Amino acid sequence: MKRLLLILPLSMIASLSSLAQEVTREEFNTLLQRIDALERGLSSARNLQMESLATEAISQMPESQVAGESRESLIEEVVTRIQKREESVNYPWMELTQWDGVRKRMSSEQVIEILGPPTLDEPSLHKRKDRVFTWQGRRVATGERVEAIIRFYKNKVIEIEPPGDKKPFVF
Numbered sequence: 504m505k506r507l508l509l510i511l512p513l514s515m516i517a518s519l520s521s522l523a524q525e526v527t528r529e530e531f532n533t534l535l536q537r538i539d540a541l542e543r544g545l546s547s548a549r550n551l552q553m554e555s556l557a558t559e560a561i562s563q564m565p566e567s568q569v570a571g572e573s574r575e576s577l578i579e580e581v582v583t584r585i586q587k588r589e590e591s592v593n594y595p596w597m598e599l600t601q602w603d604g605v606r607k608r609m610s611s612e613q614v615i616e617i618l619g620p621p622t623l624d625e626p627s628l629h630k631r632k633d634r635v636f637t638w639q640g641r642r643v644a645t646g647e648r649v650e651a652i653i654r655f656y657k658n659k660v661i662e663i664e665p666p667g668d669k670k671p672f673v674f
Contacts, residue, residue: 553585583644586643586644587643587644589643590642590643590644593640593643594638594640594649595618595619596618596619596638596640596651596666597638597640597642597649597651597666599665599666599667601617601618602618602651602663602665602666604617605617605618605653605660605663606660607659607660607661607663608659608660609659609660610658610659610660611634611636611655611658614636614653614660618638621636621637621638621653622637622638622639622640623635623636623637623639624636624637625637627654631656631661632654632655632656632661632662633655633656633657634654634655634656634658635652635653635654635655636652636653636654636655637650637651637652638650638651638652638666649666649667650664650666651664651665651666652664
């Protein structure tokens with residue numbers, strides 16, 4: 504699939520540039536070889552990253568826990584720690600402690616500084632709310648859909664719905 508996504512733009516560029524210059528079959532094959540090499544390098548880097556995450560997770564566990572656990576529970580613990588790490592990297596806004604820093608009357612820039620950019624930044628049709636930030640994602644371990652919303656009026660926070668919270672904080 505990745506190869507198709509890379510080859511399609513290359514073929515479009517090649518066809519557009521064919522008006523100015525012809526691309527030889529040898530040049531095209533050379534590009535394909537370079538793409539293959541890049542994909543292998545990326546795969547290798549991902550494997551090294553996962554290995555280092557597993558090593559880090561095991562090293563952070565107490566020695567008594569590593570020695571006394573069965574192999575299945577040790578693997579489960581490592582997988583859980585890797586999933587939490589992946590979630591904190593990809594969706595830092597899902598961590599409820601991040602939301603403790605968000606307060607009423609904060610500007611949208613301050614909110615983005617704390618939580619990162621929202622998934623959606625939309626205008627509101629409500630007369631007392633003029634902008635809505637929405638963060639959306641899925642929990643890595645369970646696939647559970649998570650959503651959080653902050654509403655603004657005149658670029659100031661007026662309502663906060665942290666992830667997993669059904670009742671918004673209205674100011």
